[in-house]
Amino acid sequence: MQLRTPRLVVAGLSGDGGKTLVSLGLCRALADRGRVVQAFKKGPDYIDAAWLTAATGRPCRNLDSYLFDQPAIGRAVRAAGGADLLLVEGNRGLFDGVDAAGSHSTATLAKLLGAPVILVVNVTKMTRTAAAAVLGSIHLDPALNLAGVILNRVGTARQERVIREAIETATGVPVVGAIPRLRGEDPLPDRHLGLVTAVEHPRRDEAIARAAAAISEHVDLELVESIAAAAPEVVLEVGDVLPGRSRVIIGYFSDQAFSFYYPENLETLEAAGARLVAVSPSSDAALPEVDGLYIGGGFPEVHAARLAENRGFAKSVTARVDSGLPVYAECGGLMYLARELRVGGIGHPMAGVLDLTIEQTGRPQGHGYETVVIDRENPFYPVGTELRGHEFHYSKISSGGDLARTVAEVKRGSGTGGGRDGIVAGRVWASYLHIHASASPNWATGFLAQASIHAAEFTQPAAAWG
Secondary structure, three states: OEEOOOEEEEEEOOOOOOHHHHHHHHHHHHHHOOOOEEEEEEOOOOHHHHHHHHHHOOOOEEEOOOOOOHHHHHHHHHHOOOOOEEEEEOOOOOOOOOOOOOOOOHHHHHHHHOOOEEEEEEOOOOOOHHHHHHHHHHHHOOOOOEEEEEEEEEOOHHHHHHHHHHHHHHHOOOEEEEEEOOOOOOOOOEEOOEEOOOOOOOOHHHHHHHHHHHHHHHEOHHHHHHHHHOOOOEEOOOOOOOOOOOOOEEEEEOOOOEEEOOHHHHHHHHHOOOEEEEEOOOOOOOOOOOOEEEEOEEOOOOOHHHHHHOHHHHHHHHHHHHOOOOEEEEOHHHHHHOOEEEEOOEEEEOOOOOOOEEEEOOOOOEEEEEEEEEOOOOOOOOOOOEEEEEEEEOEEEEEOHHHHOEEEEEEEOOOOEOOEEEEEEOOEEEEOOEEOOOOOOHHHHHHHHHHHHHHHHOHHHHHOOO
């Protein structure tokens, strides 16, 4: 695939430097100028991606050279065609990767895409030192096209003037914007896993509008667009992954407590012939007639009381699992399937599908990439399969007999503990590992195969196809 679309990467020197605020503001401000913007998020992330989706009105897609091969990145870019401009929000610092060499960093991705980088620099309590940081970034990787700088959290007009002159004199890189410290309530509040999710934020559109207003007032948007337009043409390999066909109905949890799904995961299920049905464990009376259930991540710990109160729904899930319903659960889904979820010392009864007690903690129990190898027989993956994904959880399994039912050895990461992950009980898979369909195409194959078996055993759901 020949990539000619104008594009840029918004990067930072570290996490919490303002990349998301700038990315959201740029997406909406450019959209307000009539541009069709396609956003991407570098790395395994649901929360920032959902905000970028809200800002552009187009599904944000994740790009990650550690999880995906190059053709998978090409397919993600191709699937987001029709845009006037591609904007990639980086993660962590510009050169932060999986090792000291910065492998699989935002800089690596920018070079793969041939995308100019705009570096967001948090200038709190500094002046000329900001120029040193930009100059160091240029010299650390001369092959990187560092094309512009946006100053963030500027205190005074004098500070901006000094920093702008220092950066442009020392590096030759233009300062394309200088955003002052925003007054009033933080438009993007955070909590233990990052930002409050877009689906939960009570004033989401107002927050995005504030970010766009800050960008429109303090950033040279014409210069930003010219930087993006100067991106060279690159060739990306794409290849094709052709899933099998499975005429089944797949339910998936979707509400304020559960919103962590990669677009490609849902699209892969649909491409394989599945019909998707969104259900809410917080408010629906019962699980509808489905052939399989996919439970992604989210914040069940924040909504534990509401989930516990909806006993009718939980009992319907347990009854369906007892009848052989296949379930694929990741992180938040694992927590929901447990017998009990303890938050702040208070126990909340969950579905009770698994004999587990899960405790919410004040510190992360697993954070980053996770790699496992399947080493025991199970209905979902062949023995020997390597799965690459990520985990990010402030919870741990404190007790329960089903903890011994793991089928995967953890090679990188934490998993459910003791170097293990992937609890399998009958046709239920539950783990702390989040899977991306582009990194693990056999995920959909195994899950839908079990759903097809269940559909053959219980013909009523399949009859809904007519």
